[in-house]
Amino acid sequence: MSQAHRNPLPGVPAVESPFFDDIFVPGNCSAEELRIAKDLRDNGYAVFDFPDADIQAKAERIKSALHGRYPWTQWRSGKADMRVQDAWKTNDDVRSVAINAGVLELLSKLYGRQAWPFQTLNFPVGTEQHFHTDSIHFSSVPERFMCGVWLALEDIGPEQGPLEYYAGSHRWPIYTNEHVGFVPRDGVNDQSTYHEVWRRLVERTGVRREQFHARKGQALIWASNLLHGGMPHLDKSKTRWSQVTHYYFEDCAYYTPMHSDPFRGLVAFRHLTDLRTLRPVINSFSNNRIPPAFLKASRAGFEPFARLRRSYNRFRRKLARRSGGERGME
8 A cells, every 4th residue: 555545544454444446446455356345335245256276175174074073853843043153273175265375365454454364163053143243243343344354165155044135234333232231240131132223314314125046165254343144044954154353453352242341341352263374363452462361351341241041051052952953143
């Protein structure tokens, strides 16, 4: 990037910056990169072909390797959450998708900071999740330096529980506990705490719902604040294999707003591993490390709440087994 087009807001993702047209100029990016950047800016998502010549074969190997890890019988009767989290730990193909050099280079250009992957989720069927924003689950300081990449491991049509999203919703403010009037220390919340406000925002703003009917090997980037979820999986004779990789960006503090109450000393910092290097990542921003003593104090404040949440989750799983199913949250 030339000095004439220096970004005066490095704490805002380049793709969401008011100086977008100064940053994404000929010579700084290709025509395809500019197309993706504009789609992400305008809609909160962008579709592209996954940049791996071996992706078709990798998709088949991933499906074969993970097939036995899912409770298929329970799913067909509506009583299972079908996901494998962090299969990268045991499956080289899953990790290869997550650390793909072309994707990392693209995301780093779009956001103006080096991207790094921290989580994978592998699904053989539709999630049927209520639409949500990742900003309550995976946030950063500065905010919005997180995104997801969803990859189709087979052709996916309307009967297979395709991904749904609300174009333009990424431009809304990030609403967290203080906005909905929830205090984590006073109880246990989950994503459903926000469902009403998201539903009413969709009704009030008129954002359009879209679906991603994907070809095998197509991928979709979504911004952290884009509302997205899963449509009903109508035909259970068909699968819907996909991989999600979540990415953060360098020189940020990483935390979960849904579990945080920062002005009373509760910050649910995330202590993560960079899937590229397999090393822990330091929480920092503006090239300054978050003091370990502060992280330790925040963790101590979070532990009682975490124990309460684990107890609550055990109770939810027990109820789900009795009443016919539970939907997992990212």
